Amino acid sequence: MRLLLDECIPKRLNREFTEHEVRTVQQAGWSGLANGRLLSAAEHDFDVFITVDQSLRFQQNVSGFAIAVVVLEARSVSGQ
Numbered sequence: 001m002r003l004l005l006d007e008c009i010p011k012r013l014n015r016e017f018t019e020h021e022v023r024t025v026q027q028a029g030w031s032g033l034a035n036g037r038l039l040s041a042a043e044h045d046f047d048v049f050i051t052v053d054q055s056l057r058f059q060q061n062v063s064g065f066a067i068a069v070v071v072l073e074a075r076s077v078s079g080q
Contacts, residue, residue: 004042006051007031009072013050034058041065 003022005014019075025031028045030038035056041078042049043066051072056062 001048002046003048003050004028004046004067006049008052009050015076039065039067039069 001019001020003020005011005013005022005058006023007023007025011024014024023046025033025038028042033041035053036059039049039060039062046067048070049074050072052072052074054071054073056069056071
């Protein structure tokens with residue numbers, strides 16, 4: 001499975017997905033893209049987008065994209 005980690009996800013999390021192809025938004029060259037444009041770009045190259053952006057589901061109709069979106073819940077996001 002091809003996973004894309006959002007800019008707000010600590011990069012070290014990619015080590016936890018050893019069975020998958022993992023890239024960060026930065027590695028894909030999409031830093032700074034707004035969520036809608038990011039999801040549009042990502043749906044062609046990735047199967048899953050992982051973020052901690054709790055407001056994403058209110059800002060975007062994620063069901064309109066051909067990519068699964070996983071929103072992680074964390075107390076803090078540090079160690080990027």
